[in-house]
Amino acid sequence: MRYVIVGTGNISNTYVSALGKLAGCELVGAVSRSGRALAAAPDLPIWPSLAAVDRAFDAVILATPNGLHHQGAIAAAELGKHVLTEKPLDIAADAMATMTAACKKAGVTLAVCYQRRTRPDNIAIKRLIDEGTLGQIYAADLSAKFYRDQAYYDSGDYRGGYSLDGGGPFMQQACHNLDIYTWLFGLPQQVVSMLGTFAHDIESEDHGAALLRHANGMIGTVVASTAAKPGFAARLEVHTEKGSFTLTDDVITQWHVDNLDNPAQPGKAYHHDGATSAAVTDTTAHEAIIKDFEQAVEDNREPLAGADSAKLTTELILKIYNSQKPI
Numbered sequence: 263m264r265y266v267i268v269g270t271g272n273i274s275n276t277y278v279s280a281l282g283k284l285a286g287c288e289l290v291g292a293v294s295r296s297g298r299a300l301a302a303a304p305d306l307p308i309w310p311s312l313a314a315v316d317r318a319f320d321a322v323i324l325a326t327p328n329g330l331h332h333q334g335a336i337a338a339a340e341l342g343k344h345v346l347t348e349k350p351l352d353i354a355a356d357a358m359a360t361m362t363a364a365c366k367k368a369g370v371t372l373a374v375c376y377q378r379r380t381r382p383d384n385i386a387i388k389r390l391i392d393e394g395t396l397g398q399i400y401a402a403d404l405s406a407k408f409y410r411d412q413a414y415y416d417s418g419d420y421r422g423g424y425s426l427d428g429g430g431p432f433m434q435q436a437c438h439n440l441d442i443y444t445w446l447f448g449l450p451q452q453v454v455s456m457l458g459t460f461a462h463d464i465e466s467e468d469h470g471a472a473l474l475r476h477a478n479g480m481i482g483t484v485v486a487s488t489a490a491k492p493g494f495a496a497r498l499e500v501h502t503e504k505g506s507f508t509l510t511d512d513v514i515t516q517w518h519v520d521n522l523d524n525p526a527q528p529g530k531a532y533h534h535d536g537a538t539s540a541a542v543t544d545t546t547a548h549e550a551i552i553k554d555f556e557q558a559v560e561d562n563r564e565p566l567a568g569a570d571s572a573k574l575t576t577e578l579i580l581k582i583y584n585s586q587k588p589i
């Protein structure tokens with residue numbers, strides 16, 4: 263497919279690199295309000311808007327701030343182009359509903375780059391949970407303790423604000439981990455949270471914790487941070503009727519489940535810049551998301567991270583924020 267990227271900042275470089283590794287993918291150019299070229303492909307054309315693009319293309323990649331994804335998706339749908347948006351789907355319920363409706367009406371695919379869903383160990387765990395093989399899930403404890411310095415927040419005047427970033431680490435960095443949580447366990451019925459701003463001059467939280475109660479009785483805990491120096495691997499510890507296991511950065515690192523072999527893929531370990539940096543240099547999961555996106559278009563099926571399931575992640579984050587704003 264032929265792509266136009268909207269936004270020429272940090273994550274656009276990951277797409278230039280990922281598309282370059284995939285046969286049959288062509289990057290046509292990019293959209294930038296300021297006319298800034300793609301750092302990783304400086305010779306490609308830049309247009310001020312999607313409507314101004316004067317070359318043939320099939321799909322749009324949205325690499326703009328979180329709260330602008332609905333605008334980009336609606337503009338792409340009006341042009342009849344498929345949409346792969348960076349995460350989150352968007353930051354508000356009405357924005358997510360409008361963009362989803364626009365893409366459905368136009369008959370174009372809308373996918374979200376929740377790339378951790380492509381990791382084999384996460385897929386293996388999802389299968390076991392969906393099949394009921396692990397029995398009742400008692401508890402899931404997610405720790406997403408990352409670090410960003412003030413210079414990161416100062417690198418964009420929207421960073422760490424509610425209007426465009428949609429919040430702090432829960433919406434921006436840990437949404438990937440919360441996405442795996444909602445993908446595996448669904449939305450909780452009850453949320454109690456405490457959020458604080460400790461290490462940064464920002465509007466949103468930079469650290470917080472939430473207690474989650476699900477309809478089936480499962481109790482979840484979630485800690486998300488960009489104040490946890492120097493930044494740690496993300497951990498998800500799950501306790502079930504059949505036993506317990508831990509995923510560390512999408513890899514099963516502990517497995518104590520009765521009568522069931524560890525489904526971990528041997529030799530897998532991923533480089534995660536995310537604990538300390540906004541850059542994504544390991545492009546393998548973005549490549550997998552792009553491949554799934556193209557297959558979903560071809561097969562006219564839901565993508566691995568389609569809008570209907572990705573919206574649950576934003577809904578969970580909003581529940582956490584609405585339970586308590588930072589003090």
Ligand SMILES: NC(=O)c1ccc[n+]([C@@H]2O[C@H](COP(=O)([O-])OP(=O)(O)OC[C@H]3O[C@@H](n4cnc5c(N)ncnc54)[C@H](OP(=O)(O)O)[C@@H]3O)[C@@H](O)[C@H]2O)c1
Nearest residue numbers: 269270271272273294295296298325326327328348349418
């Ligand atoms: N999947 C992942 O692992 C991952 C990692 C990092 C980021 N992301 C996501 O990627 C998206 C972009 O993040 P980023 O780190 O690339 O951001 P960034 O470096 O700030 O780039 C944002 C781009 O959006 C454009 N833009 C358009 N309207 C804007 C506005 N009103 N304010 C600010 N910028 C605007 C800017 O270009 P012009 O001003 O020239 O138009 C800029 O190039 C976000 O949704 C983020 O959550 C995903």
